[in-house]
Each structure stands twice: as structure tokens, then as C-alpha cells.
Amino acid sequence: MYKLGAILALVAGPAFASGLEIDIAGEANGTIKIDLFEDTAPLHVAQITAIAEAGDYDGVVFHRVIDGFMAQTGDVQYGKGENIRRAGTGASDLPDIPAEFSDRPFVTGIVGMARSSNPNSANSQFFIMFTEYPSLNNQYTVVGEVTEGMDIVNQIKRGTGGNGAMVGTPDMMQAVRVTQ
Numbered sequence: 001m002y003k004l005g006a007i008l009a010l011v012a013g014p015a016f017a018s019g020l021e022i023d024i025a026g027e028a029n030g031t032i033k034i035d036l037f038e039d040t041a042p043l044h045v046a047q048i049t050a051i052a053e054a055g056d057y058d059g060v061v062f063h064r065v066i067d068g069f070m071a072q073t074g075d076v077q078y079g080k081g082e083n084i085r086r087a088g089t090g091a092s093d094l095p096d097i098p099a100e101f102s103d104r105p106f107v108t109g110i111v112g113m114a115r116s117s118n119p120n121s122a123n124s125q126f127f128i129m130f131t132e133y134p135s136l137n138n139q140y141t142v143v144g145e146v147t148e149g150m151d152i153v154n155q156i157k158r159g160t161g162g163n164g165a166m167v168g169t170p171d172m173m174q175a176v177r178v179t180q
Contacts, residue, residue, distance in 0.1 A: 019144070019179040020052060026062075026171030027157040032149030033179070034111055037142060041100040044113050044122060044143045049178050051076060051092050051124050057176035062156055063087035065171075066164035069133060071156045072114055073173055074125035084170070091123035099141055106136040109146040109153070128153050 020034040038045045051057055051074075060079040064072040073079065077090025099119040106112060106129055114125035122141055130153070146153055157171045158164070 019147075020048075021177045021179055022057075022173050023175040024152055024156065024171055025174040026169065028152050028155035028171050030149055030152040032152050033147050034144045035147045036144040037102075037104070040102045040104060041113075041141050041143045043097045044100055044141050047092075047094055047097055048074075048113075048124070048126065048143065050094070052176045052178050055176075056092065056124075057173050059172060059174065061087055061166065061170040061172045063159075063166055063170060064127075064164045065156055065159045065166070067158045068131060069164070070112075070127040070129050071153065072125060072127040072164075074114065076124045084166075087166075087170075088125070091125070094123065096121045096123050097141075101138045101140075102142055103138075104142040105132070105134065106140070106142065107132045109150050110142055111144040111146065112136065113141040113143055115140065130154065 019036050022032050024030060024032060036045045056076040060073055060076055061084055062071050062073045063075060063079055075087045075090045076092050078084060078086040108129055108131050110129045112127055113122035114127055115122040128146060160167045
């Protein structure tokens with residue numbers, strides 16, 4: 001279980017993460033690298049860093065993938081194991097994070113935090129953009145950008161169910177590592 005104080009200490013600490021390496025397995029296979037924008041979204045970056053360091057993202061599926069839009073993952077509560085029908089409805093044990101909107105646009109390779117209709121409800125789920133999508137600008141928090149492996153992101157299995165939901169076996173984040 002995480003504590004908000006520990007998350008805030010990560011933001012202030014000198015060893016704050018600068019990125020993630022994610023090994024993807026499934027139809028897409030390989031490693032992607034993400035540069036995290038701790039200057040733009042320090043609370044969000046601290047939270048996803050803490051979740052990654054705890055190993056909670058390992059084995060989490062891409063539960064919603066819409067061709068020409070984005071690939072969503074990060075449901076550490078329901079996005080693992082044999083029964084992932086509820087994937088996309090869960091979160092971590094950490095509290096939700098207040099929005100940290102910025103002027104960074106949602107373009108190809110940008111990583112944004114997923115949330116409900118409440119702008120202050122982001123928790124563990126995030127998405128990677130396949131293309132530019134201006135309607136998300138200043139509506140969702142930008143946390144990073146893919147710096148290597150966008151070709152692998154583009155190979156992630158697309159959802160064929162309603163709203164991009166997965167049918168069959170989804171691709172997954174096999175392992176997620178925090179980098180400096």
C-alpha cells in the first residue's frame with residue numbers, strides 16, 4: 001500500500017525518475033522507452049513511477065486500443081490474470097491525482113493519464129497516442145512521450161469490441177522499469 005506522503009517525497013527527492021522502459025508482449029513484441037515530464041506533471045509522474053517501482057504494472061494488459069487514436073493500459077487492479085473483463089474500471093491503492101493540465105499537445109507518441117469524467121480522477125491508467133488528437137489538449141494530463149519504440153506501439157493489437165475493448169488475448173506490459 002502506498003502513502004500520499006511517500007508520493008510527495010518522490011517529487012521532492014533528488015532521485016526522481018526520468019523515464020520508463022516497457023517490455024511489450026503479444027502481437028507487438030519489444031521495448032519502448034518513455035521520457036517522463038516531471039516538470040509538467042510532477043504528481044502524476046511520481047504516482048506512475050511508484051506503481052512501476054512496486055512492480056504493479058508488470059503483466060497489465062492493453063485493455064482499450066482504438067486504431068487511429070490510442071492504446072490504453074495501466075489498470076493494476078483488474079488488468080492482470082485470466083479474468084480481465086473488468087479491465088479499465090480499476091485503479092491502484094493510491095489516491096486519485098488532481099489534474100495537471102499543460103500546454104503540451106496530444107500528438108503521436110504522447111503519454112496521457114486516463115481518467116473518468118472528473119478531471120481529478122487519474123490514478124494508474126495511461127494511454128499512448130497513435131496520432132495527433134487536439135480535442136484532448138487541456139482536458140487530460142500529459143505525463144510523457146515515447147522516445148524509442150513507436151514502431152512497437154503501432155503494432156499493439158487493436159480492440160475490436162465496443163469503444164476499442166479487447167476481444168481475445170490482448171497485448172500486455174510484460175515488465176515496466178523506471179529509468180534515471
